[in-house]
Every structure is written in structure tokens, then in C-alpha cells.
Amino acid sequence: MTSRQFSNKQDMERQLPPTAWAVLGLLSFPGERTGYELKKWADASLRFFYWSPAISQIYAELRRLEALGYATSRRSGPEEPRTKRRYAISEAGRAALTAWADSPEAAGPAVLKHPLVLRIWLGHLAAPARLRALVEEHLARTEAELGQVRAALARAEDNAEWAHPRIALRWSELRELAELELARAMLADLDRLTPPQGGDPADHDGWPGPG
Template identity: 65%
Template structure:
């Protein structure tokens, strides 16, 4: 990467790189098409930008010379603007993708686990119900991931996105296993006596030979 790209690279947020990454695949696309592509790929392992974010980043990328656009032909009922990555944009994106220092550790924000952490304010039945709801959502997401995997397998240029989707499939399967283990943990915790509910030990009684005095002798 040339030195002229470095300031631009440092100024771009992750959303801009994600949008530029969507443009790095063959073909020119509208903002709406980019949003659909993000919803069927990025959201399963990162996040999907809102359509307003996508258009804002497309404008920014054009200003930087990383993307170019052209209006659709008169044969279309509604005039659309299609975007494509430029050679400068591909070079900058390749440099950003190779920068492991910016990748950082994964960030986990698990809403269910935050509520389990506060389980002392709830009851086991409610916690179990929340885990069951989480399992249902996870199964639905898993089905969507697998549908996207089938679609990606049909496009040779999407071989690496297919790898990311396969990872996402494994992650969702692991999430289901973790949820089952969590249900077992909640059940085990519910069977434990609450603090202070067991027998309260009385004062220790000293036996013969204990304490400061001598043991009494029979008279």
C-alpha cells in the first residue's frame, strides 16, 4: 500500500470496510443489493449495516476514490445507481484485510447470559423459559445460515464467504450445545438448598479432655 493510502485507511470505520468488502466481489451492485448481500452473509458472523449506513459509506468511498458508480440505463423503469470497487479501493481493502493488528479479539455481548448473571433476581422457571426462547431463535438462525450456505455454494467467487458461513454454522451448533448445558446447570442450581435454609449448627460442645478444665471423675 502506498503512503497516500495510509491516512484514508486510518480514518475509515469498520462499516466502510465492510461495504467496500461487499463491492470487492464481481459485479456492480445497488445499495439495496448490497444490503441483501450483507443480510445473507455478514450478519451471521459480524453484523449487517443499515441501508442508510450503506449509502452513507458508498458516498464516502466514492469521495476517496475507492468506489465508482454509474446510473442504470433507460431500459429500467427506475433509474438506479450501481457501485463497483476501483483498483485503488481494492488495494486499500487488501491492505486492511491483511492487518491482523486491527482484527482484535472477538467481542461477545450475550443478552441471555447477562440475565442469567442476574438470575438471583429471577426464578429457575423463568430462566429456563428464556433459554428455550434462545434455543428457538438459534435454530431459526441456523436454518438461515444453511440456506445461505447453499446459495453461496452455487457461486464460485463466493468460496471464501462460504467458509465464513460454514464457521457460522458450527458456531450456532455450539451455541445450541451451550444452551443445553446451561439448562442442566440451572436445574442443578435449583436443587441446591438456599443459603441459610439448612440446619443451623449450635455452639460446639466440648468433650472430655477438651477445654481448660479437667474431666469430672465419678464419685
């Protein structure tokens, strides 16, 4: 059982990856949850400021957390394989999570991997119209994400228990807004470099060529 990837308890305790704390954090809010529910919640909210692990990893983290005594699980009904398993944080888990959350160590630097900007950075190899189209797609996606953040914010109940998650979501909302601004400014920079030919900016590839 417990898959051989975690050799022993001492090794695990040394320092858990942020993902483990994030999953334990999900569990720290009231209620018992299944891995599946945790994944949906991460998709709907955690991912806007941190990241949403693959479902298989959530299950792996839950097993690790349980092996460490930081979480407990129980099956609803018969103890059979592949039946629903609900997890809850344990006292030890809450203590460990609190120690982590309240530790004086600075939060690490944010990691940003922005494939769009990577493509723009190599823009000398692409057609200007292509670059503009990529930015437009990014604008559309960002607007959709903004809608999702606002939906999450609307769902977050207005009581003290959820005050901090609301601040994180509010930060995410402002971030999506800033992302839109950034993309628009980049579009303007691109236009300044190679002014778009007359006509609908999306319906042609006309362009002098790279050589």
C-alpha cells in the same frame, strides 16, 4: 452534498472503521450492486459472523467510499434523484482493501454482546421458570438462524471465487451448533440450581419467591 459528517479526505483516510471495509468487501465480489442489495446480502450472510449495518449506514458508507475514490457509482438511466444507483469497487478501492486484508496487524478481539447471558447473570432477581423460558426462546431462535446459515451455504456457489466466504459460513454453521450446545448446558446448570417442579416445565410460574 456528501453530508458534512466527513470533513476532508485526509481525515477519512486515517483509518476507516471495520464497517467501511466490510461494505467495500461486499463490493469486492464480482458484480455491480445497489445499496439495497448490499443490505439484503449482509442480512443473509455477513451478519452471522460480523454484523449487518442499518440500510441508512450502508448508503452513508457507500458515499464515503465513493468520496475516497474507492468505489464508483452510476445511475441506470436518467440522472434523477432516488433512482437506482449501482456501485462497483475501483482499482484504488481494491488496492486499499487488499492492503487492509493482507496487513500483518492482528484482527481485533471479537466483540460479543449476549443479552440472554446478561439476564441469566442477574438470575437471582428472576423466577427460575422465567430463565428457563428465555433459554428456550434462544434455542428456537438459534435453530432458525442455523437454518438461515445453511441456506446461505447452499446458495454459495462451489467455485474458487467463493471459497473464503464459504469458509466463513461454515464457521458460522459450527458456531450456531456450538451456541445450541451452550444453551443446553446452561439449561442443565439452571435445573441443577432449582430443579423444575413436576409437570410441563413451560406451563407454570410456581416458585418460592425472591425474599
